[in-house]
Amino acid sequence: MKKIILLIIVTAVYSCDGSNQNKKESSMYKHTNRLINESSPYLQQHAHNPVDWYPWGEEAFRKARAENKPILLSIGYAACHWCHVMEEESFENEETAALMNELFVNIKVDREERPDVDQLYMRYVQLMTGSGGWPMTVFLTPDLKPFYGGTYFPPEDRYGRPGFKRLLRLISDYYRNKKDELLQNQTKLDEAIHQSLQEVNGTDLPTKDAFDLACEQLAQMYEPRYGGLGKAPKFPAVQALNLFLRKYNKDGEKRYLDMVMHTLKNMGQGGIYDQLGGGFARYSTDDAWLVPHFEKMLYDNAQLVQLYLDAYLITKETFFLRIVKETLAFAAREMSDPAGGFYSSFDADSEGEEGKFYVWDKNEVIQLLGPEDGAVFCTYYGISEQGNFEGKNILHITAEPRELADRFGKSEDQIRRIVQEGKNRLFRARQKRTPPALDDKVLLSWNALMLSAYARAFQVLKDADYERTIQRHLSFIRQNMTDGERLFHVYKDGKAKQAAFLDDYAYLVQALLDSYEALFDPGWLKWAVALTRQVNNRFWDEQKDGYFYTSGKNEYLPYRLKDEYDQSVPSATGIxxxxxLRLYSATENPDFIEKAETLLKKYAPAFNQNPYGYASYLNALDFYLSKPDEILLVTGSSSVPDSFCKVIFGCYHPNKVVLLKDASQSSSPIQASVFKGRAMVNNQPTAYVCRNFVCSLPVTTAKALQALLERSKADDILPY
Incomplete structure (x- = not known):
């Protein structure tokens, strides 16, 4: 009895501590709203605004209906600089907040937690204004239909935009006193959204001509001075650059390789890359990749690791490999959750200033390194008295060691040592600064992209730390982001929530396939097959084909959108x-190839209308048209000889599937008929290269496997 009483007391104490924690924190602030109970770091940033914020949900909608108030929907994300600006100027302003609370029901949404909400209302804003971005501000009727919207609004009239307080009064008056006009405009807007939802519906499989034309169209967008596609602001355009590498690999047109190498070198030497800590910022505000928008996103770095790795595999230039290693080290050091996941992003701002954490004063550098080494370091990284960013310096490489060796009378090795030691000292000094805010929620889709980066890096480098990361991360997802029946989109503070979206499933299947080809755990291949079946059951549009972004119609959103275009991340449909196509090689599941060909037919007309937006599909088209090499390794265990791995993964070979058959096991997830009966020769690890349902003779040496792959590339493979 005493034990029971003690347990009740202890439980009560812990419950009180937990429930009172937010109250204790809230008592330190003048204002606290409902966002204090949300897990999103972005929403919690607004928990002490004087605005009476609601999270997206029925409580807010019910209030709007009951009071017949319009809804002010504000959407942003934690690393968004202009979101912070608008918060400081308007949402923290008592007068503005009072006006918002009086006239509207105010809802705040983290676009990364609810991309479905963001996508729909962004489409409305783009139709209304011709552009979009964040923060996004949308005014809705109580039944969630938008009637006005935009992005950032200043507190007073400026930049050609109406002041926010004036806008609030105008919108409220419009809603209350001009209902007929509002309804007419809503009807027009609904018609426009219906028109925008008209789908591409091709009927013929695309050919290599479509692939070639798309590459040429994208090449015309190339900016020759600094690389990249188009003018500033410049984004990495990973999928398009991947396409250029595939074009070079297929046809040997060196200009496509040159465009990628030129771009990646300028990015890796520029300010968009963190020269001290590794990792890339989201985009460059100028043509030269010098001045970044300083926020660092997990998804950019995950994709760029793989692009730089491919550049290394083609050229064997160690510069590209250094970027790969440094970026993965940054992710492991600064973006890793101890439980096994990866965090989402770092803010652009620290101490209220954009980029403050990353920039340097020349005198500060000289003081840290001394006048002699400091002079070398400043010359190497373009550090000057006047600076290159608001009087400070963004580090970027402006000279080669051999140039500095001649200039300073030192050897190249001495120059490299000075630069490396200088980097280490500045990095340690920077660690003492106030860092940018970290958004520490774990998003399944972005985590899967980073998992692919580690898996592909392990295939090439065999780094034991990368192997541990792969194992730990997949274990984390298994334990925390699925209930066995479905996946969850977001994890924070020990809890997973929000049914997963199409990109969560698509990127995870891709990551499982990449991880399988790294460590050959058959359970990962089985899981990839099972998830693909779930995607086809839950997301496929049985009427018009293609994939919806959500697994079912949202009870609040009027439309169920499709994820069709590449943006900062690849289209989930393209992935x-x-x-x-990859899984068909392992399973010969007819549903997989039928749906893949259906997607190719459906979207083929768009490939040359918008090659930038459909580059991920075009990458898949190259895989399909090339008839990939299906490399079957038969061994007596779950491991593969390193000599085989070096041949398979040591060069750029994007159109391949690698499968392991463990002869000691009675069952295998590999079901394709072409692999039936393939066995070891003389009890040695054996390789077969199959293509288009025809297999080579078995080989047992790396040299013979290398010869087979070269013959396969030349379409000269012998049947078995």
């Missing part, structure tokens, strides 16, 4: 297309 599922390639996933099914």
């Amino acid at each position: 599922m297309l390639l996933n099914m």
Whole structure:
């Protein structure tokens, strides 16, 4: 009895501590709203605004209906600089907040937690204004239909935009006193959204001509001075650059390789890359990749690791490999959750200033390094008295060691040592600064992209730390982001929530396939097959084909959108297309190839209308048209000889599937008929190269496997 009483007391104490924690924190602030109970770091940033914020949900909608108030929907994300600006100027302003609370029901949404909400209302804003971005501000009727919207609004009239307080009064008056006009405009807007939802519906499989034309169209967008596609602001355009590498690999047109190498070198030497800590910022505000928008996103770094790795595999230039290693080290050091996941992003701002954490004063550098080494370091990284960013310096490489060796009378090795030691000292000094805010929620989709980066890096480098990361990360997802029946989109503070979206599934299937080809755990291949079946059951549009972004119609959102275009991340539909082509090689599941070909037919007309937006599909088209090499390794265990791995993964070979058959096991997830009966020769690890349902003779040495792959590339493979 005493034990029971003691347990009740202890439980009560812990419950009180937990429930009172937010109250204790809230008592330190003048204002606290409902966002204090949300897990999103972005929403919690607004928890002490004087605005009476609601999270997205029925409580807010019910209030709007009951009071017949319009809804002010504000959407942003934690690393968004202009989101912070608008918060400081308007949402923290008592007068503005009072006006918002009086006239509207105010809802705040983290676009990374609810991309479905963001996508729909962004489409409305783009139709209304011709552009979009964040923070996004949308005014809705109580039944969630938008009637006005935009992005950032200043507190007073400026930049050609109406002041926010004036806008609030105008919108409220419009809603209350001009209902007929509002309804007419809503009807027009609904018609526009219906028109925008008209789908591409091709009927013929695309050919290599479509692939070649798309590459040429994208090449015309190339900016020759500094690389990249288009003018500032410049984004990495990873999928398009991947396409250029595939074009070079297929046809040997060196200009496509040159465009990628030129771009990646300028990015890796520029300010968009963190020269001290590794990792890339989201985009460059100028043509030269010098001045970044300083926020660092997990998804950019995950994709760029793989692009730089491919550049290394083609050229064997160690510069590209250094970027790979430094970026993965940054992710492991600064973006890793101890439980096994990866965090989402770092803010652009620290101490209220954009980029403050990353920039340097020349005198500060000289003081840290001394006048002699400091002079070398400043010359190498373009550090000057006047600076290159608001009087400070963004580090960027402006000279080669051999140039500095001649200039300073030192050897190249001495120059490299001075630069490396200087980097280490500045990095340690920077660690004492106030860092940018970290958004420490774990998003399944972005985590899967980073998992692919580690898996592909392990395939090439065999780094034991990368192997541990792969194992730990997949274990984390298994334990925390699925209930066995479905996946969850977001994890924070020990809890997973929000049913996963199409990109969560698509990127995870891709990551499982990449991880399988790294460590050959058959359970990962089985899981990839199972998830693909779930995607086809839950997301496929049975009427018009293609994939919806959500697994079912949202009870609040009027439309169920499709994820069709590449943006900062690849289209989930484009990734599922390639996933099914890869899985078909292992399973011969007819549904996989039928749906893949259906997607190719459906979207083929768009490939040359918008090659930038459909580059991920075009990458999959190259895989499909090339008839990938299906490399079957038969061994007596779950491991593969390193000599085989070096041949398979040591060069750029994007159109391949690598499978392991463990002869000691009675069952295997590999079901394709072409692999039936393939066995070891003389009890040695044996390789077969199959293509288009025809296999080579078995080989047992790396040299013979290398010869087979070279013959396969030349379409000269002998049947078995």
